[in-house]
Amino acid sequence: MGQRHCGAARRRAQLPLFAGALLLLLRGAIAGLYPPADGVVAIESPEDFKAAFLTAHGAGLVEFCIHKNPVCVALAPELRKVASNLQGIATVAAVDCGTASAAPLCEAHVKGNRYPTHLIVGPDLETHPDTGEPSKQITEWTGDRGAKAIAAAVAEQLNERHITALGSEAELDAFVAPAPEEAAASEAGGAAAASAAAAAAQPLARALLFTDKPKTTTLAKGLSTAYAGRLLFGQVQRDGGAGEAAGKLGVTEFPTLLAVKPDGSREPYSGPLKAPAIREFLDRFALPPPPGAGGSSSHSSGSGSQGKGKGKHADPYAAFKEVFIEDLAPANLTALDKDASMWLLAVYEGSEAAPCADELAKFDAAASAAQSIVRYGRLDASGADEEQRGALKAMGVDAAALAAAPCALQVVLLPAGAGKEEAGGYKRWDGGLDDPKALRGWLLEEVPDTTAQLGSEAELRAFLSVPVPAAGAPPDGRVVLFASKSDVPGVFKALAFNTAAVAGARIEFGWIPGSAPAEFRESAAKTLHVARTPALVAVVPARGATAAAAAKEGAPPGATPMAIQPYPGPLKYAVMALWLRSLAASTGLADEAGAAARRAAAEAAAAVRVAATQEELEAGCYSRGALCVLAMLDGRRGGERLEAWLGALREAAAKQEAKQPGLVPFAAVDASRQPAAREALRLRADELPALAVVSVKRMRYALGPPGAGVTAAAVEELLDGVLSGRLGTAPLQELPRLSEPTEPPGEDGPEAGAASDGGGGAGADEEFDLSEIMAEDVGMASKEEQLRRAEEEIAAEAAAKAKAKAEAEARAAAEAAAAAAAAKKKKAKRKKKKAAAAANDKKDEL
Structure with a gap:
């Protein structure tokens, strides 16, 4: 059974289906997440990485991701904020590990296929003691992935190594003196050795910042590092001898930035105190960047000057609108019967003369519009044997109609759960394929509801109190939907069923209806950090420092400390589903009972x-x-x-x-x-x-x-x-x-x-x-x-x-009697099961 995208060329294969929903992407696809206007540098190869970070001083952040990975997609807005906050101060870059050219880079830096992986690159360019190649200190960021926390972590890497602190009038005079005295003045003022050596080799212009801040700002650290070796940086505090002498240079306000040319002439900066604008000003005086340098920290004409672009971003969620449709054959019917997923099948009889392409294209379009709330298949019934035709008949397929009109698609919904043929419950869709919205609504109605409605503080507290599991067993997770309506949304039903019942993640789903008491909704929103509705929140087992903090805040006795993970993306089914599955995998909610259960089932079957x-x-x-x-x-x-x-x-x-x-x-x-x-x-x-x-x-x-x-x-x-x-x-x-x-x-x-x-x-x-x-x-x-x-x-x-024939005849007589007894027993069991199912249906109606 072959996997394919809606509208792609058909392929014939066998089960199983997609082993996941994340795909390898074409070169340059990272631009779908981070267009140039976002200020995020696209890294597509080790050479790009070297150009961005290993040709000049400057700190940075690198995200290794696959651009259709749901966590990467969900966190993309955060990385854009980081790039915006650090624009002109540090290089923010992204590597698409779904491309062949980036594979060596990703293999070297990403451990265990963890996407996204964030690496913080240190600011100081050094020579590796063993290889002699340029290198920087690189550390993995494992903390909060919000923009504020990441930007702060990158900013902490910056230092004052390339800033000369001028504490007296004499030091100030020496710093602004013409070029022949520049080297000595720099050394007297305590400038970095690298900057002094550069000044001695070639006359450099100087940037002089007059400030009333008691500590060096992140902006000053970032700029001085970015221009190391190309421009000398000096800083004067208001309180001190140099500050009192500022008037000699015409400085009357703090802060003020002066550019001092090698000949000693000066030019004040009058623009906003923002890194991109300041860099545009300083570029006029600094030496050019090293050959081959890239990234926002090494040249101001890069991402920094593009930050104001107003071009429309490519839709980063476009990939999730694609639906996977399988090409099936009658031989797949046995495997479909054993699959727990719900399936929507378009049954037809194709041939070389009549491939039914137009009709199948309509089914593809309808499935794409309905989203991947169920699994979709196009089943070519031609060549089915007698038993397989019997199975199709049990599904509701009209063999006579199919023979008369092979391309008149018969659309059948296979119910949830394994053993579909024995359980029954097949349903036909006769509403046509011209109204995808109606088809989607029908599918959502048929999805089993495995969610819990939460209407009070007590119910929410009980739902979130995850008992401490037995020794060695992992805890479960919870997902809560703050709904704006009074009925459970069909998409949330599908999300719950497919994530827990089908994918095997140990997650329970609850929802707070829009009709719940306002006081309860307000307190629940505070508990789960919800700012607006509708909203989706995951509550997962806390780990490490987060677990300690959660325990300190007071987890109920006998309950597992939990951490709150708001869902940051759009409320689209496919994006939410993949985000939850990735979250389950990264937090251990799928490792034991989910993945292990699937492994056990596979091992039992194998x-x-x-x-x-x-x-x-x-x-x-x-x-x-x-x-x-x-x-x-x-x-x-x-x-x-x-x-x-x-x-x-x-x-x-x-x-x-x-x-x-x-x-x-x-x-x-x-x-x-x-x-x-x-x-x-x-x-x-x-x-x-x-x-x-x-x-x-x-x-x-x-x-x-x-x-x-x-x-x-x-x-x-x-x-x-x-x-x-x-x-x-x-x-x-x-x-x-x-x-x-x-x-x-x-x-x-x-x-x-x-x-x-x-x-x-x-x-x-x-x-x-x-x-x-x-x-x-x-x-x-x-x-x-x-x-x-x-x-x-x-x-x-x-x-x-x-001799064997004689033995066989004797056995056959005995086995015939045994088979008759077994058939009678099986028939009674099936009758009992159907009676129980009917009773349950009646109970559900009540």
Whole structure:
């Protein structure tokens, strides 16, 4: 089943669906989040990083993100604020780790695929002691991701190293003297060694700030660092000898900024005390930036001068409007039945002459407008077998109408939960595809409501009091919606169901209706830091210092300290859903019960059933799907070899389950003690172990190559060959059956002799190649040659077959009685379940 975007070219594949909702993006896509007018420098390669940060002094912040990552999208406004606050003072940059060119940079700086990752770059450019390359101190920011906290953290990196403090009239006179005395004056005033050396090598202009602030401002630190080596900075405090001498230079007000040229002439700055404007002024006097320098801290003509651009931003949420639509085939029906998600299917019968492109395009458009509140599929019913057509009929698909009008889409909603066919509840949408709003409203009505309505202080307090879990178990999270209406919004129902019930996150959802008492809404808003409605707030287990602070504030006895995480983005379903899933993953709310539950389900589905009886073989292989991988093992080889074979089978089963959940079960038997089972697959004891793929419904099979053994690679090759049609199959007279185990033959014991007694000789048996059985399908030999060899084998094993047939007849009689009893029991159970469901429906109506 192939994943695709609405409007993209179709692809045919198999389940599973998208392993997530975040995609790799095209080069330059970061501009969708941070257009140039935002002042955020786009870093697309290690060379860009070097140009922005490692060619000159200057502090900065780098965000490593993937521009469709919901957390990156939600935090983009905060980074824009940081860039705006630090404009001209520090470089704020973003790296799109979804591009190939940025991959080396992201691998070097991002740990464990944590997006976004924020790195603070120190201001001072130094030489690495080992490599001799320019370097800066880089630290990861793990604190609050709000703009105020991040900007403050970057500002703390700035220092006064490149500022000369002028405390006396003599120091002031020396600082403003013409160029020949500049170096000595700078040293006398305590300027940085780097600035003094630069002054000695080439005459530099000077920037002189007169201030009444007791401490050096962030603006002064940032500017002095950005112009290090290109302009000398001096600072005069009002209180002091130099401050009293300011009048000599015509300075009457504090603050005042003077530019002093190398010849000693001066020019006052008269613009606003904002970094971009000041840099535009100072650029007229400073030496040019180093070749190849980039970023806002190394040249004022970069982002700083672009901050006032009024161009319209690209919509950073456009990617979330895309809906994933799967191309399905009848073979996917079994997996769909086991999937807990709700599905909306457009059923049709396509052909080369009538691909139904126009009709499917309308379905795509309607699905896109309805958003991803359910999963969507386009199911081409052509080629469905009898059983699959029965499943389609159970869904409400009209086969006659489909045959008469193959492109008249029949739109069916599959209900939530696994075991859909047994539970029933399929619904048809007959409202057409011209009104997507009506379709979306219908879908939202059908989503199960798993939320809790909170109408009082006591209910909210109880909802937020997450009990301390048992030792070693992780706590749960909560999500609260402050609604503006009196009914639960359908989007919130879908958000709750898909995040918790489908994705497996340990989060409970509650909502406060707009009709709740005003006093309660006001107190709840204060508790959860809500400024306006509607609003979404996540309450997650607190960690580290946040946990200590939450505990200090007074968590209820026996409750887990929780931290409040407001949702910062738009109230669009797809954005909220991906934000919540990312939040669950980053806070541990999906690691154990969510992801682990899914892993356990996958492991259970991928488990290899070791069958010792016919009942176990039926349960583990024949009753679980259309195909089954059956490993015919050799118990004579000992436990160590058996365990190795089973390990290989488990590995192959896990890979197959990851690719196509629920499609193919795996089973293993000790075939050395089951001559009838070997005979059904035309295997001899000396050809064990062997692999087979059995089609239970079509009564056909395929064997792995002789001598391939049981390895994960051999299983994968055999199964892929059968599923793709590259490998043909042979007919089965009967399914392999297990009976009371017999004494296994020796390595060249009685079974080989029995085969030779039937004609054809031992030599013929030894030369027999199992691949000849499938010659008709794969073109390896003529049909006559295949029949001749098959007849030789049947004659050689006639005695064994007669005995097996007698045993089979005896078993069949016993099993028929057992099957009748089981069918009766199953029917009674189903009837009871439907009665219970009807009772529940009646209860819900009441």
